[in-house]
Amino acid sequence: MTQVKLIGAWFGGVLLIAGAVGILESGAADVFLEATRPDFQKISLGVAGIQNGGGPDWLGGRIEEVLKKDVKRSLVFDLVDLASLGIKTPDIGNGMGAGSKAVFKQAAEKGVSVLVWGKAGLKEADKEADVNMEGFVYDSGSDEVVGGKRYAGSPSVVRLMAHRFADELVFRYTGEPGIARTKIAYVAEQGTARELFVMDYDGYDARQLTADGFLNLMPQWSPDRRFLVFTAYRNRNTQDIDMIELATGKRWTVISLGGLNITPALSPDGNFLAFASSHEGNSELYRLDTRTKAIQRLTVNPSGDLSPSWSPNGRELVFVSDRGGGPQLFLMGSDGSNVRRLTFEGDYNAAPVWSPRGNWIAYVCRTHKEYKLCVISPDGQKRMQLTTGPGVDDSPSWSPDGRHLVFSSTADGKSHIYMIDADGKDIERLTFQGTHNSAPSWSPAS
Amino acid sequence: MNKTLCTCSLVLVMGMALIGMPGCSKKSVQSGGDSQSTQGMAKGGSSDSSKSGVGSFPDTGVQPGDGGLRGLDKNPSEERVGSGTMLAKVDPSSSAGRQMDEFRAEAALQDVFFAYDSWTIPEDGRQALSRDAEWLKSNSSALVKVEGHCDERGTSAYNLVLGEKRAKAARNYLVELGVGANRLSVVSYGKERPSCKEHAESCYQQNRRGHLVVKTGK
Numbered sequence: 001m002t003q004v005k006l007i008g009a010w011f012g013g014v015l016l017i018a019g020a021v022g023i024l025e026s027g028a029a030d031v032f033l034e035a036t037r038p039d040f041q042k043i044s045l046g047v048a049g050i051q052n053g054g055g056p057d058w059l060g061g062r063i064e065e066v067l068k069k070d071v072k073r074s075l076v077f078d079l080v081d082l083a084s085l086g087i088k089t090p091d092i093g094n095g096m097g098a099g100s101k102a103v104f105k106q107a108a109e110k111g112v113s114v115l116v117w118g119k120a121g122l123k124e125a126d127k128e129a130d131v132n133m134e135g136f137v138y139d140s141g142s143d144e145v146v147g148g149k150r151y152a153g154s155p156s157v158v159r160l161m162a163h164r165f166a167d168e169l170v171f172r173y174t175g176e177p178g179i180a181r182t183k184i185a186y187v188a189e190q191g192t193a194r195e196l197f198v199m200d201y202d203g204y205d206a207r208q209l210t211a212d213g214f215l216n217l218m219p220q221w222s223p224d225r226r227f228l229v230f231t232a233y234r235n236r237n238t239q240d241i242d243m244i245e246l247a248t249g250k251r252w253t254v255i256s257l258g259g260l261n262i263t264p265a266l267s268p269d270g271n272f273l274a275f276a277s278s279h280e281g282n283s284e285l286y287r288l289d290t291r292t293k294a295i296q297r298l299t300v301n302p303s304g305d306l307s308p309s310w311s312p313n314g315r316e317l318v319f320v321s322d323r324g325g326g327p328q329l330f331l332m333g334s335d336g337s338n339v340r341r342l343t344f345e346g347d348y349n350a351a352p353v354w355s356p357r358g359n360w361i362a363y364v365c366r367t368h369k370e371y372k373l374c375v376i377s378p379d380g381q382k383r384m385q386l387t388t389g390p391g392v393d394d395s396p397s398w399s400p401d402g403r404h405l406v407f408s409s410t411a412d413g414k415s416h417i418y419m420i421d422a423d424g425k426d427i428e429r430l431t432f433q434g435t436h437n438s439a440p441s442w443s444p445a446s
Numbered sequence: 447m448n449k450t451l452c453t454c455s456l457v458l459v460m461g462m463a464l465i466g467m468p469g470c471s472k473k474s475v476q477s478g479g480d481s482q483s484t485q486g487m488a489k490g491g492s493s494d495s496s497k498s499g500v501g502s503f504p505d506t507g508v509q510p511g512d513g514g515l516r517g518l519d520k521n522p523s524e525e526r527v528g529s530g531t532m533l534a535k536v537d538p539s540s541s542a543g544r545q546m547d548e549f550r551a552e553a554a555l556q557d558v559f560f561a562y563d564s565w566t567i568p569e570d571g572r573q574a575l576s577r578d579a580e581w582l583k584s585n586s587s588a589l590v591k592v593e594g595h596c597d598e599r600g601t602s603a604y605n606l607v608l609g610e611k612r613a614k615a616a617r618n619y620l621v622e623l624g625v626g627a628n629r630l631s632v633v634s635y636g637k638e639r640p641s642c643k644e645h646a647e648s649c650y651q652q653n654r655r656g657h658l659v660v661k662t663g664k
Contacts, residue, residue: 237547
């Protein structure tokens with residue numbers, strides 16, 4: 001299972017994945033990325049401080065704190081504590097200068113691969129003005145300052161500067177865009193209503209998107225991050241699938257067939273919307289061709305079919321069906337062909353989500369009467385339970401790098417949103433406000 | 447560059463940009479690269495769906511990009527950091543215009559309660575529905591909505607399906623008892639509108655229900 005976070009996690013991995021492009025185009029199964037590097041070690045990285053470059057005292061500390069958490073969450077780097085290694089960094093603020101050579105030497109000797117430092121201040125120290133941030137990177141492998149970044153922006157984007165720098169570090173060492181600037185859409189309770197919100201991937205800066213005073217449920221991102229599709233109730237009565245444009249707040253109905261219309265999921269190319277609808281009786285799966293508006297029925301079964309999730313190449317769907325009694329996961333071609341059951345363990349398996357690398361499907365599994373997170377490989381050969389203990393876990397959603405999941409849980413009483421590493425380690429709670437937060441959906445990377 | 451390919455994994459995009467494959471090469475990004483392109487905005491998204499039940503649909507596919515990152519530079523020039531994904535301020539008036547039908551609880555109408563994971567109407571539920579059917583017969587103009595509810599266990603999505611099964615089971619039983627099907631509508635609220643919010647079976651019991659409400663007004 002530790003393989004999950006290793007895949008493609010360094011430059012060699014990128015070459016390996018790029019080499020698999022031909023396979024992708026030829027239509028092989030989604031499990032082709034299973035090739036991993038069991039010898040992968042996280043890259044040790046130390047943050048030698050973001051110094052005060054003329055501004056409020058909190059500024060550098062804030063950026064350093066956000067940056068360190070991003071570095072840790074990247075799972076690409078191993079964040080080392082420089083002080084505990086005996087590396088003193090008082091002069092690193094002038095890291096491009098000769099005075100920092102001694103620090104670089106020490107870092108290299110102690111096995112620190114990457115040293116990061118910087119400076120942050122107000123552009124004009126005497127005024128409330130733009131924030132300036134500089135960050136630099138020393139690489140002990142090549143024994144040089146490999147480069148840096150200079151950012152400017154309003155004080156309201158200080159956290160985003162740190163996120164952006166963290167993503168540059170991930171990009172430098174993996175070729176991936178990083179996840180520090182991704183967002184999480186979710187549902188928050190307001191009285192008896194449930195409204196859509198979007199927050200930063202670390203739980204900060206939550207913004208409300210809907211305010212109709214009724215139920216807005218289970219948002220999913222469009223591949224281009226500009227829209228959410230979700231279930232809403234017209235006239236408090238009829239369930240529809242709505243779409244909202246984040247930049248404008250414009251909202252409209254895309255599916256209005258009558259009956260239950262739930263669990264919308266856009267294909268990776270945006271050309272199809274898969275969803276469940278009961279307008280012909282019981283809940284069945286359909287797909288809308290978003291260009292022609294043609295709707296194709298995918299399942300024909302007297303039981304309930306729901307919760308479709310696309311494979312990353314768009315050729316297959318995993319979904320839930322209770323055709324065998326309780327809910328179980330099934331796979332089929334995205335045209336409804338070749339249906340086969342995926343889960344056999346336990347009597348309740350639901351809410352599947354296919355990982356962006358294709359090699360795992362996360363879902364909610366019931367064990368010992370508790371609803372927990374599990375992952376299973378698309379060939380059904382490997383299965384693992386990720387969470388344990390009390391509380392109802394629900395609505396897993398993958399980070400775009402496939403190294404994390406976000407989900408809701410009542411483990412602490414009220415339903416809140418949590419992040420967990422894909423190997424089941426390091427659970428982090430993301431929401432602390434409100435009475436009920438649920439149905440998180442992780443945005444694609446920018 | 448094939449759209450599908452680009453969206454399959456951004457790793458692919460970045461990886462190919464690195465090794466110089468065509469189509470996904472880096473392009474200069476203005477304004478810190480976090481602001482979203484406005485190309486391909488919703489093509490006339492209207493607030494009402496068409497009669498076919500399908501509304502307008504924008505292009506949501508991913509255009510080839512570089513994630514907005516420009517890489518480290520030995521002499522970095524200043525990048526302006528924007529506010530990230532553009533988010534509109536919520537406009538309550540845009541939603542306030544959404545018409546809401548009004549329903550009222552009727553003291554004489556009794557809820558039907560279900561067992562865990564079940565949509566079979568138990569004996570006491572049949573008795574409750576029999577009394578509800580009598581009320582409906584003596585209030586022959588009343589339109590009733592049957593709401594299906596679930597307790598918090600299980601997934602949101604599956605509970606919506608379960609809630610619909612419960613609502614339909616209750617409706618079908620009322621129809622068997624002679625209530626006109628055209629007077630009965632069903633809706634599922636899954637586990638999203640619980641009447642009781644404690645994490646205990648005593649509470650779960652109250653939430654696994656078919657709840658009857660009467661339409662008011664027109």
